[in-house]
Amino acid sequence: MEVTVTDLTVRFGAVAVLDDVDLEIASGERRALIGPNGAGKTTLLNVIAGELRPAQGSVRLGTRDATTLPPWKRARLGLGRTFQRSTLFGQLTVAENVALAVRARIRGSWRFWPGGQHPVREEVGKRLEAAALAHLANRRAANIGHGEQRMLELELALAASPSVLLLDEPMAGLSGAERQSVLNRLLTLPRQVTIVIVEHDLDAVFAIAERVSVLDHGVKIADGGPAAVRADPRVQEAYIGAF
Amino acid sequence: MLLALALASIPLWAPRFWIYIATQALIFAIFAMSLDLLVGYAGLPSFGHAAFYGVGAYACALLALGHVDGLVPLLLAGMLGAGAAALPIGALSLRTSGIYFLMLTLAFAQMLWGLAVNWTSLTRGTDGLIGIPRPALPGLDTLNVSLYDRGPFFFLCLLVAIAVFVVLESLVRSPFGKTLEGIRENDRRMRALGFPTFRYRLAAFVLAGMVAGIAGSLAAMSNGFATPDLLYWTVSGLALIAVVVGGTRSFIGPALGAFLVLFAQLGLSTYIDRWELALGALFIAFVLFLPRGLVGLVRRA
Numbered sequence: 036m037e038v039t040v041t042d043l044t045v046r047f048g049a050v051a052v053l054d055d056v057d058l059e060i061a062s063g064e065r066r067a068l069i070g071p072n073g074a075g076k077t078t079l080l081n082v083i084a085g086e087l088r089p090a091q092g093s094v095r096l097g098t099r100d101a102t103t104l105p106p107w108k109r110a111r112l113g114l115g116r117t118f119q120r121s122t123l124f125g126q127l128t129v130a131e132n133v134a135l136a137v138r139a140r141i142r143g144s145w146r147f148w149p150g151g152q153h154p155v156r157e158e159v160g161k162r163l164e165a166a167a168l169a170h171l172a173n174r175r176a177a178n179i180g181h182g183e184q185r186m187l188e189l190e191l192a193l194a195a196s197p198s199v200l201l202l203d204e205p206m207a208g209l210s211g212a213e214r215q216s217v218l219n220r221l222l223t224l225p226r227q228v229t230i231v232i233v234e235h236d237l238d239a240v241f242a243i244a245e246r247v248s249v250l251d252h253g254v255k256i257a258d259g260g261p262a263a264v265r266a267d268p269r270v271q272e273a274y275i276g277a278f
Numbered sequence: 279m280l281l282a283l284a285l286a287s288i289p290l291w292a293p294r295f296w297i298y299i300a301t302q303a304l305i306f307a308i309f310a311m312s313l314d315l316l317v318g319y320a321g322l323p324s325f326g327h328a329a330f331y332g333v334g335a336y337a338c339a340l341l342a343l344g345h346v347d348g349l350v351p352l353l354l355a356g357m358l359g360a361g362a363a364a365l366p367i368g369a370l371s372l373r374t375s376g377i378y379f380l381m382l383t384l385a386f387a388q389m390l391w392g393l394a395v396n397w398t399s400l401t402r403g404t405d406g407l408i409g410i411p412r413p414a415l416p417g418l419d420t421l422n423v424s425l426y427d428r429g430p431f432f433f434l435c436l437l438v439a440i441a442v443f444v445v446l447e448s449l450v451r452s453p454f455g456k457t458l459e460g461i462r463e464n465d466r467r468m469r470a471l472g473f474p475t476f477r478y479r480l481a482a483f484v485l486a487g488m489v490a491g492i493a494g495s496l497a498a499m500s501n502g503f504a505t506p507d508l509l510y511w512t513v514s515g516l517a518l519i520a521v522v523v524g525g526t527r528s529f530i531g532p533a534l535g536a537f538l539v540l541f542a543q544l545g546l547s548t549y550i551d552r553w554e555l556a557l558g559a560l561f562i563a564f565v566l567f568l569p570r571g572l573v574g575l576v577r578r579a
């Protein structure tokens with residue numbers, strides 16, 4: 036599914052955190068969104084996901100104008116996301132966490148009796164296997180390690196089988212090996228899934244992304260292929276010495 | 279199971295007064311279990327749950343005084359009447375959360391209490407509706423079984439309490455129940471996954487109100503009257519104490535809590551003038567030293 040953001044402006048008080056931003060992301064594209072701290076990357080994801088209303092501008096998902104849709108309706112259009120800070124169901128088990136995401140997709144939650152959950156349990160088992168979390172299935176999400184929580188954070192979004200996936204710093208705070216497994220998990224996603232990834236780990240960014248957009252102080256300062264963006268003097272200035 | 283059997287034997291050996299007390303405790307237990315669906319599972323700290331207990335009692339009373347005889351219609355009246363009240367109250371209160379939700383539910387319940395006091399043509403004000411008949415049991419009356427006797431009425435309450443317990447236990451294990459827990463743990467994530475969380479919370483609020491209404495119906499039949507006291511905030515408070523003391527996120531806990539609170543109230547009020555104070559102290563002790571309630575104590579042992 037395509038994501039199209041037009042003339043987007045978001046203000047917190049008098050400050051424009053996003054200033055007239057345009058993005059055109061093709062279906063199945065892997066797009067990275069980078070920029071220094073406070074550039075407005077998370078804010079942009081929040082607007083696309085529907086948690087923030089822009090002061091101006093529009094968001095389209097596929098052919099649909101989603102600007103005024105609440106987050107849950109956008110999710111039902113096929114939008115999935117992860118959060119910069121893990122946003123899990125802390126007191127529920129790892130398996131129950133994933134089961135909620137699976138039932139969100141199959142719309143199986145208006146059932147008032149237990150039972151008939153075998154297909155859900157089976158799918159949860161497979162997904163935990165794929166995420167290397169199977170051994171933690173019955174632990175509470177609040178009690179597993181940080182890296183495992185980040186993996187679960189990603190798995191919750193994937194279990195809903197999104198056609199657009201917004202990822203907010205999925206590698207933050209992870210060890211080298213953990214980064215690699217997140218990367219591998221992302222690289223195995225079906226080709227038609229559109230991915231928008233915000234990430235400070237530029238090696239990861241360039242391993243995944245086909246196009247890169249750069250935000251600085253709420254303004255999009257560059258947009259293009261990885262090599263072109265790397266060479267752009269404005270990007271180098273915003274990121275002094277990061278490349 | 280053992281508990282149910284022990285309870286079931288009460289009419290066989292206990293003095294009449296204690297059968298009456300145990301009946302009251304069972305009704306209160308149904309009420310407390312319904313509240314725990316909100317407090318424990320959905321994470322909605324309602325301080326106005328007595329509204330639905332009271333509305334259920336009045337609905338049952340009005341129907342019974344209108345010469346409707348029949349156990350099922352009378353229980354249904356309480357259940358549906360309370361559900362009808364819970365729908366708009368929930369729809370408005372659930373726009374807020376946390377302490378604001380608590381205050382709003384309290385305010386709505388007090389409004390209904392005011393209505394029960396002032397709408398004298400319907401409710402007869404503070405006098406209440408009196409002389410509520412208990413329904414006949416077709417078929418069983420030939421066997422000399424009447425709900426006017428304490429034993430049979432106690433068994434009725436026990437059966438309803440067990441049914442409510444079983445239904446609520448399976449409800450919280452169902453996909454719907456797990457969805458409520460997800461919403462309690464992280465509403466934002468649930469919305470990001472595609473759940474219209476408001477609708478689930480409202481459904482839980484109405485369901486809990488309906489079960490409270492069943493308890494209200496039984497209370498009206500048990501007492502033979504329905505007065506505004508049933509809707510007063512102290513009733514909501516006692517139920518909250520029962521839930522916390524018994525232990526949230528189980529239904530056996532709040533049921534035990536209801537018994538404890540009722541017996542404590544009874545015992546303390548005989549010996550201490552300011553029994554509310556003593557009950558309050560008991561509550562604080564539980565919150566501080568046994569945050570998981572009676573159930574937590576049993577699980578640890």
Ligand SMILES: Nc1ncnc2c1ncn2[C@@H]1O[C@H](COP(=O)(O)OP(=O)(O)OP(=O)(O)O)[C@@H](O)[C@H]1O
Nearest residue numbers: 047048052070071072073074075076077078079119
């Ligand atoms: N709710 C809010 N109210 C006021 N200001 C906010 C709010 N949320 C974010 N901001 C400000 O908006 C700017 C952009 O924040 P945002 O979180 O989008 O940045 P980011 O690019 O994701 O940064 P980081 O890399 O640190 O995550 C920051 O200056 C931040 O302080």
Ligand SMILES: [Mg+2]
Nearest residue numbers: 076077078119
């Ligand atoms: Mg951010």
